[in-house]
Amino acid sequence: MARLIDLTLTLGSDRVSPVPGLIGVCMSPLQTHETHARSNTKLTLATHIGTHVDAPYHFHPDGTTVEYMALDRYMGPALLLDLRQLARSQTPISVSDLQQAGGAPDAVAGNITILFTGWTARESGNARYYSEGPYLSTEGAAYLADNGVNAVAVDFPIDKHPPTPQSTINDFPVHRLLLGRGIPLIENLINLDQLTGLDFELWALPLKLLGGDGAATRAVARVL
Numbered sequence: 001m002a003r004l005i006d007l008t009l010t011l012g013s014d015r016v017s018p019v020p021g022l023i024g025v026c027m028s029p030l031q032t033h034e035t036h037a038r039s040n041t042k043l044t045l046a047t048h049i050g051t052h053v054d055a056p057y058h059f060h061p062d063g064t065t066v067e068y069m070a071l072d073r074y075m076g077p078a079l080l081l082d083l084r085q086l087a088r089s090q091t092p093i094s095v096s097d098l099q100q101a102g103g104a105p106d107a108v109a110g111n112i113t114i115l116f117t118g119w120t121a122r123e124s125g126n127a128r129y130y131s132e133g134p135y136l137s138t139e140g141a142a143y144l145a146d147n148g149v150n151a152v153a154v155d156f157p158i159d160k161h162p163p164t165p166q167s168t169i170n171d172f173p174v175h176r177l178l179l180g181r182g183i184p185l186i187e188n189l190i191n192l193d194q195l196t197g198l199d200f201e202l203w204a205l206p207l208k209l210l211g212g213d214g215a216a217t218r219a220v221a222r223v224l
Contacts, residue, residue, distance in 0.1 A: 007189040007202075007219040008051040009124060017129035021165025022046040047214045053206040054185040058213040059175045064182070066212035071205060073151055073184050078112040078202035078221070079103070080195050083134075087117035087156070092137035098144070109148040112202045116192040119156035124188065135160040141174040145181045152178055153186035153202060153219075189219055199224045 009016050011025050018024040023046055031040040048054065053074055056063025081101035087093055093115065103113065119133045133156045144152055152158070159172045178185060186204045201222040206215035 003223040005194050005221040007191050011050050015125040016050045017124050051188045051219050052214055052216050054214040056179040059179050066206050066215050067208045074205050075203045080114045082116050084118045087134040089132050093140050094137050095139050095143045098140055105147040112151040113149045114153040117156045120188050121190050130157050130161045133157050136174050138173045141177045151184045155189045195221055
């Protein structure tokens with residue numbers, strides 16, 4: 001029987017860093033066991049918090065929304081690139097770094113490529129999570145796209161964040177490049193250290209939100 005490894009941050013926990021300028025996670029009771037003999041909860045959160053996926057509409061007004069994305073773009077064979085010895089704070093991950101970690105063109109083609117730096121496991125929940133992490137270079141993003149990656153999954157903020165939440169068309173170039181090519185992103189994964197050296201599939205199916213630019217996911221690895 002295949003083994004499952006949970007790769008998901010717990011929404012509502014202090015391990016989740018709110019995105020600068022966006023709300024965090026808020027849960028409040030609608031019904032309780034004491035008042036209604038059952039529990040129902042109101043959940044308020046941004047679509048891009050914790051472990052989540054991005055759809056092209058996130059950065060492209062004519063892009064596909066999450067409910068129309070093919071499900072096989074968020075699931076399937078995965079390739080883990082261990083970048084822990086190569087990634088540096090506030091430094092772009094280069095094409096050379098990807099190749100050195102095992103991301104040859106024929107290796108990434110058709111796979112969900114996971115970029116593993118250890119940043120989310122170490123820093124998620126801390127104030128510097130979005131401001132001081134490594135990020136993917138635009139050349140690295142183009143390399144993955146040109147070689148037919150199915151999706152890109154990460155455990156760090158994939159773009160260098162602007163100094164203020166008020167972003168412009170010139171910010172988030174990696175998001176714009178990959179999503180513009182129809183390549184979805186799967187962000188803020190944990191427990192990737194449990195996958196090194198293994199053959200596995202990644203399953204990160206999002207909530208089916210009408211007009212969604214992204215959505216929370218329960219990401220798991222299915223070890224083959």
